[in-house]
Amino acid sequence: MTDHILSQNSPAAHDIDIARSRETRRHRLNAVLRYALLTAVGLLMLYPLIWLIGASFKTNSEIFSNPGFWPENPTLDGYIKGWKTSTPYSFGTFFLNTLWIVIPKVIGTAISCTAVAYGFARFDFPGKKILFAALIATLLLPNVVTRIPQYLIFRDLGWLDSYLPLWVPSALAGDAFFVFMLVQFLRAIPRDMEEAARVDGATTWQTLIFIVVPLLMPALISVCLFQFMWTMNDFLGPLIYISSVDKYPISLALKLSIDTTEAFEWNRVLAMSVLSLAPALAVFFLAQKYFIDGISSGGIKG
Amino acid sequence: MARLQLRNLEKDYGSFRAVHGINLDVEDGEFMVLVGPSGCAKSTTLRMIAGLERVTGGEIRIGGELVNDKTPGDRGISMVFQNYALYPHMKVRKNLSFSMRLKRRPSAEIEQATNHVSSLLEIDPLLDRLPKQLSGGQAQRVAVGRALIKKPQVFLFDEPLSNLDAKLRASMRVRITDLHKRLKAENQQATVIYVTHDQTEAMTMGDRICVMKDGRIMQVADPVTLYSRPANTFVAGFIGSPEMNFLDGTFEGPESVGAADQTISLGADFTRRLSGEPSGGVTIGIRPQHLRIAAAETPGTLKGKLNRIEFMGHEVYLYVDIGPKRIIAVVPSASYDRGALRDDWVWLSPDPKGVHLFDRQSGENISLAL
Numbered sequence: 001m002t003d004h005i006l007s008q009n010s011p012a013a014h015d016i017d018i019a020r021s022r023e024t025r026r027h028r029l030n031a032v033l034r035y036a037l038l039t040a041v042g043l044l045m046l047y048p049l050i051w052l053i054g055a056s057f058k059t060n061s062e063i064f065s066n067p068g069f070w071p072e073n074p075t076l077d078g079y080i081k082g083w084k085t086s087t088p089y090s091f092g093t094f095f096l097n098t099l100w101i102v103i104p105k106v107i108g109t110a111i112s113c114t115a116v117a118y119g120f121a122r123f124d125f126p127g128k129k130i131l132f133a134a135l136i137a138t139l140l141l142p143n144v145v146t147r148i149p150q151y152l153i154f155r156d157l158g159w160l161d162s163y164l165p166l167w168v169p170s171a172l173a174g175d176a177f178f179v180f181m182l183v184q185f186l187r188a189i190p191r192d193m194e195e196a197a198r199v200d201g202a203t204t205w206q207t208l209i210f211i212v213v214p215l216l217m218p219a220l221i222s223v224c225l226f227q228f229m230w231t232m233n234d235f236l237g238p239l240i241y242i243s244s245v246d247k248y249p250i251s252l253a254l255k256l257s258i259d260t261t262e263a264f265e266w267n268r269v270l271a272m273s274v275l276s277l278a279p280a281l282a283v284f285f286l287a288q289k290y291f292i293d294g295i296s297s298g299g300i301k302g
Numbered sequence: 303m304a305r306l307q308l309r310n311l312e313k314d315y316g317s318f319r320a321v322h323g324i325n326l327d328v329e330d331g332e333f334m335v336l337v338g339p340s341g342c343a344k345s346t347t348l349r350m351i352a353g354l355e356r357v358t359g360g361e362i363r364i365g366g367e368l369v370n371d372k373t374p375g376d377r378g379i380s381m382v383f384q385n386y387a388l389y390p391h392m393k394v395r396k397n398l399s400f401s402m403r404l405k406r407r408p409s410a411e412i413e414q415a416t417n418h419v420s421s422l423l424e425i426d427p428l429l430d431r432l433p434k435q436l437s438g439g440q441a442q443r444v445a446v447g448r449a450l451i452k453k454p455q456v457f458l459f460d461e462p463l464s465n466l467d468a469k470l471r472a473s474m475r476v477r478i479t480d481l482h483k484r485l486k487a488e489n490q491q492a493t494v495i496y497v498t499h500d501q502t503e504a505m506t507m508g509d510r511i512c513v514m515k516d517g518r519i520m521q522v523a524d525p526v527t528l529y530s531r532p533a534n535t536f537v538a539g540f541i542g543s544p545e546m547n548f549l550d551g552t553f554e555g556p557e558s559v560g561a562a563d564q565t566i567s568l569g570a571d572f573t574r575r576l577s578g579e580p581s582g583g584v585t586i587g588i589r590p591q592h593l594r595i596a597a598a599e600t601p602g603t604l605k606g607k608l609n610r611i612e613f614m615g616h617e618v619y620l621y622v623d624i625g626p627k628r629i630i631a632v633v634p635s636a637s638y639d640r641g642a643l644r645d646d647w648v649w650l651s652p653d654p655k656g657v658h659l660f661d662r663q664s665g666e667n668i669s670l671a672l
Contacts, residue, residue, distance in 0.1 A: 199375065201404050
């Protein structure tokens with residue numbers, strides 16, 4: 001009896017095994033194809049960056065003779081000479097200059113945008129709707145339109161050739177995008193915690209600092225990262241307002257090495273480009289988790 | 303002294319009046335429950351007492367002092383929220399001590415108070431956890447602890463148990479009432495205002511209950527009075543389970559009322575309870591528990607067709623159609639002989655002590671004079 005049942009069942013079991021192994025094979029093949037495609041596209045996207053890094057170790061003549069990214073005679077010449085620059089200042093000065101813009105701008109943005117967003121998200125005051133609409137309207141305004149009036153204002157204030165025009169507007173919540181982002185994030189956070197804090201005896205500012213800011217942290221980190229990267233990469237702002245070479249940030253300094261030498265030392269330009277990428281990349285990878293948290297939750301819940 | 307007084311308290315949202323000038327006195331140490339269906343403004347009232355909602359008109363006094371314009375932190379109140387509202391980035395210890403740290407109390411005092419509260423609520427093992435690592439019941443106890451540590455004059459609870467499952471709710475109910483008694487025994491201020499939509503919670507926890515509807519107070523009384531002498535049809539229908547049966551009737555004489563072409567005799571005593579002769583129609587209210595099965599064709603009883611029978615173990619729910627109106631009778635299992643089946647005729651005799659007459663226009667109970 002048992003034999004009978006077994007013999008009846010075994011072909012079915014065999015079929016199942018075959019189907020299962022076929023399925024496994026299909027999954028594996030799928031995975032291989034998927035990863036191959038992703039790798040290929042990823043490489044395609046990254047190739048300019050990889051080429052940049054490779055080329056920064058080439059000699060100036062090899063850059064044009066050898067189209068591949070791997071240097072035949074690797075040399076640090078580009079880095080050494082590039083760092084010295086053709087000016088009396090080393091590239092370190094320009095790095096520091098960039099920091100003097102970036103640090104106050106990022107800190108100022110974080111503080112001012114949080115305060116403004118808190119106001120818009122949590123308080124009712126006369127004219128709130130109109131003010132918020134105005135804020136959103138500035139998001140839609142092309143930057144170029146305001147360049148000249150802004151320039152005139154800062155000239156009258158005597159701020160030309162200083163870093164003030166570059167960071168003060170942002171430190172006064174001038175970046176509507178960040179305010180908007182934080183407002184959306186705050187709207188998704190229930191008010192109960194803040195009410196509990198008020199019942200516990202916290203003032204409005206204490207509630208903001210002790211309760212709201214910690215809850216807002218993922219969004220706030222995104223704001224800081226965006227501001228950091230955009231400021232690092234900003235070329236037009238410094239170009240308009242900074243005129244003395246000793247105050248140049250990296251973005252201008254890179255162009256400087258193109259201008260002043262008659263035969264362009266491309267390997268120096270490329271080497272310094274690699275260096276100037278490094279801080280932004282490092283910060284991004286360090287804070288990647290929060291960065292993605294902040295953008296996605298701000299977007300979905302908003 | 304932590305007496306709470308509301309005087310003509312009003313709240314408008316734009317042109318909509320949510321709270322219609324309510325007056326309420328809560329005595330020192332009293333456990334007052336605000337109960338009502340959703341949208342009856344009980345939470346709004348509580349939030350006005352807490353200072354989270356601006357008062358449109360009237361006065362709020364805590365311990366005799368007018369607090370209308372005080373911030374929540376200065377009112378001597380503490381509040382437990384429906385969804386706990388623990389600070390998610392702080393450990394339980396910090397959550398508990400937040401109010402004390404804001405006041406910059408010495409750390410030894412904070413430590414001692416935290417330990418006292420945590421042992422009182424049995425949350426010592428949880429002190430170093432984050433709120434997201436707590437279960438609902440634990441989070442609720444931490445929330446109560448955070449209210450307790452302030453030693454407030456008045457505790458405010460805003461539907462604190464509605465997020466818990468039924469079993470936990472029952473045990474938390476006992477815990478909170480025990481805590482209230484204990485604080486009272488320790489001579490601490492322990493006036494409690496407790497908002498709920500659950501009449502069981504209200505009946506089991508409150509020293510007194512304030513039933514609200516549409517921003518008005520319907521009745522304020524202790525649970526027994528509320529159940530046995532409801533002031534109007536709303537309270538009568540809201541308190542008690544299953545709900546009170548209402549029949550439209552006419553007053554036929556000193557000892558009987560008519561309803562659905564039948565006459566219910568109420569006995570000589572009933573007349574004394576009436577506040578005056580009711581002029582027009584009345585609504586007769588009888589709780590399901592005050593109906594008994596009578597012998598067939600007994601005069602003065604209600605005759606109806608049995609529609610459905612539900613055995614609940616110790617008692618039986620009988621759904622009886624009297625004309626177009628369906629009423630429920632709850633009788634002890636012992637007195638139900640299983641003789642009556644579906645679609646049989648049954649005769650129900652109301653206990654005259656449990657019969658209420660309401661004025662049909664105003665809904666006021668006119669059978670409370672005694």
